[in-house]
Amino acid sequence: MASSDLPDNPHPRSFTFPKRSFEKKATVMRSFRASWFDKWTWIHYSECIDAAFCHVCAKAEQQEKLQGFKKDLAFIRNGFSNWEDATEGFCCHEKSRCHQDAVQMIIVLPTLYVTLANRYPWRMLKVK
Numbered sequence: 205m206a207s208s209d210l211p212d213n214p215h216p217r218s219f220t221f222p223k224r225s226f227e228k229k230a231t232v233m234r235s236f237r238a239s240w241f242d243k244w245t246w247i248h249y250s251e252c253i254d255a256a257f258c259h260v261c262a263k264a265e266q267q268e269k270l271q272g273f274k275k276d277l278a279f280i281r282n283g284f285s286n287w288e289d290a291t292e293g294f295c296c297h298e299k300s301r302c303h304q305d306a307v308q309m310i311i312v313l314p315t316l317y318v319t320l321a322n323r324y325p326w327r328m329l330k331v332k
C-alpha cells in the first residue's frame with residue numbers, strides 16, 4: 205500500500221461499500237460494514253481496491269518497525285476482503301504477534317515517551 209493511501213482521518217461511514225458474492229453462497233451479497241470501524245478501531249478501508257488494512261500495522265511497516273517473519277501481509281500490503289469470514293479474520297489479526305508489536309511501537313511507546321517527557325523534561329533532553 206502506498207504511503208499516500210494511509211490517511212490519519214477515519215473513513216467516511218456514509219460511503220456505500222460495494223457488495224460482492226462469495227463462493228460458498230453465491231446468492232448472498234456481502235460488503236464491508238461501517239460498524240466494523242467501531243469494533244476494530246484500527247481498520248483502514250481502501251475504496252480503490254475494496255479491502256481492509258490495519259492502520260497500525262501499515263504505519264509500523266512504513267516506519268520499518270516490523271520484523272519480517274511475523275508480518276501479516278493481508279492487513280499490511282495486500283488488503284483483506286473476505287467479508288464472509290471478516291469477524292474471524294479481524295479477531296485473528298488483532299491477536300497476532302504482528303499487530304501486538306505494531307500497537308506497542310506505534311501507540312503505546314510514543315504515548316509513554318510523551319508522558320515521561322512531560323513528567324521529567326530534564327531527563328528526556330539527554331535521550332536524543
Ligand SMILES: [Zn+2]
Pocket residue numbers: 246258259260261262279297302303306
Ligand atoms: Zn494490525
